[in-house]
Amino acid sequence: MTRWEAIRNGSILFYRFADPPWGEIPHGFLTRRGGVSAPPFASLNLSHSVGDDPAAVAENLRRAFAAAGLRPEETVTAWLVHGNRVLVVDARHGGAALKGVDGLITAERGLALFMRFADCIPVLLADPDLPAVGLVHVGWRGLAAGILESALEAFERHLGRGPSALHAALGPGIGGCCYAVGPEVIEALGPRLGPALLLRRRNGAWHLDLPEAVRLHLRRLGVPAVITAGICTACHTGLWFSHRAEHGRTGRFGVWIRNP
Ligand SMILES: [Zn+2]
Structure with missing residues (x-):
């Protein structure tokens, strides 16, 4: 049984898996608490692209990185686009924000991967033996476009490690x-997920269990x-920003994993 534990560092609260099967790989899921942004971004919004005050976001990023023990120049982030592009990064990418990418992988010792979320599923990938880590942003569009396949192919092609060498973990x-979906989602995902497309009828709408669909697809x-x-x-x-629950007017929380 994997435990989920809260860590407080100054004003910042984040969570992590307490005893994950991959052993000692630093990672964490920052909550929305402990920042300086005003509503609807209160308070630890880490995204510059949602309409928040840039000075507040900069202060939030400073606090979040300090609490997480991340150095900006040894961290790689991405401008997410709900696509299927995955990049393998190394020390040369430290400090970069890569455009049009929804998955990052690295075998560089000490390099951290960082992304922002508000409902999409953060997927951590870890190969403790190489070691190597990955971070993938998975919403329904990315899942339908094959983002998980792209990430696993990148591990295999660039690092020579097949899916059986990997551990995966899904964050909040x-x-x-809470995820009512329309016919366009069901049509897009059906061919790729098949029986893993878990739909339930609730209050007259179809609901997709996105985390369970992602989990089953990774297993498959x-x-x-x-x-x-x-x-x-x-x-x-x-505790968390939710694009759906807050009708699109909200911030983004941070997720990171660092290759040990
Ligand atoms: Zn819910």
């Missing part, structure tokens, strides 16, 4: 309880073990 994201692609936080962002807007 929107759950089946050959990743032997997938652990999950089991936390719905839309159910817990006191």
Whole structure:
């Protein structure tokens, strides 16, 4: 059983898996608490692209990186686009924000990967033996476009490590309880997920269990073990930003993993 634990560092609160099967790989899921942004971005919004005050976001990033023990020049981030592009990065990318990328992978010792979320599923990938780590942003569009396949192919092609060498972990994201979806989502995902497209009828709408669909799809692609936080962002807007629950007017929380 994997435990999920809260860490407080100054004003900042984040969570992590306490005893993950991959061993000692630094990672964390920052909550929305402990920052300086005003509503609807209160308070630890880490995104410059949602309309928040740039000075507040800069202060939030400074606090978040300090609490997480991340150095900006040894961290790689991405401008997410809900696509299927995955890049393998190394020390030369330290400090970069890469455009049009939804997955990052590195085998560089000490390099951290960082992304921002508000409902999409943060997927951590870890190969403790090489070692190497990955961070993938998975919403329904990325899932339909093959982002998980791209990430696993990149591990295999560039690092020579197949899915059986990897551990995966899913952070907080929107759950089946809160994720009503339209026919375009069902049509896009059906061919790729097949029986893993878990739909439930609730209050007259189809609900997609996105985390469970991601977990089952990773298992089907050959990743032997997938652990999950089991936390719905839309159910817990006191701790997490939720694009759906807050009608698009909200911030983004941070997720990181660092190659040991
Ligand atoms: Zn929910």
